[in-house]
Amino acid sequence: MPTDTPQPAFVLVRPQMGENIGAAARAMWNFGLDRMRLVAPRDGWPNPKAVAMASGAGRLLDEAQLTADVAEAVADCHFVMATTARARGLTKPVFSPExxxxxxxxxIAAGERVAVLFGPERAGLENEDIAKANAIINVPVNPDFPSLNLAQCVLLTGYEWRRAQGAITPERVDMARADWAEQIEIEKLADHYEARLSEAGFFFPEHKAEGMRLNLRNMWSRMPLTRADVQTLHGVLRQMVRWKDRGD
Known part of the structure; x- marks a missing residue:
């Protein structure tokens, strides 16, 4: 059975190849979507080529709703959007996928049922299909090569659905079993380097020394250091001092 997660239905209109239906199912399941509807697949249904291509998402194919036309596929929906890369001369709201x-x-949060129409691989949706939609999703593709593979379009839309759920973190750092260094640890590292650089005569000439020390402190504070990083940098400096002493 489909999950209980509120979500749009993805309607594949007259898809031509079983492989693309399977790839679309896989793309949907990548982003937690499992409401597939099929309108008059060219090669009939079920299709073993779709199952082979679904690669773990075969459940979506087993539960896909098969309909004869677009009107039947969206009959229970309150709002329908049609994906197309071309302007169709129809007066409708046009949305980016995002x-x-x-x-x-x-x-959907307000209790409505929403469907998204995806056209067949060769030519996309017909104007008659789009006329049944409340809005258009216009994918900003290269105007000199506007054709998108069916599964690619499903994947792109599924990704934007996932983003709309707040399920994607824009940026993160994988810590790999490490902890961020505390300020006291970074302060001690700065003291260590400042002391050794001072002994080496780095802070010269004297009238520039204060500014050089300040720049070094500022550099340490900008660096996102883990405790392991701090320990490594302490070790590097100690070994360089030992090496210098052995050279003497």
Missing amino acids: RAMQVAAER
């Missing part, structure tokens, strides 16, 4: 999935999330 905004479209934000709108979908808002409407």
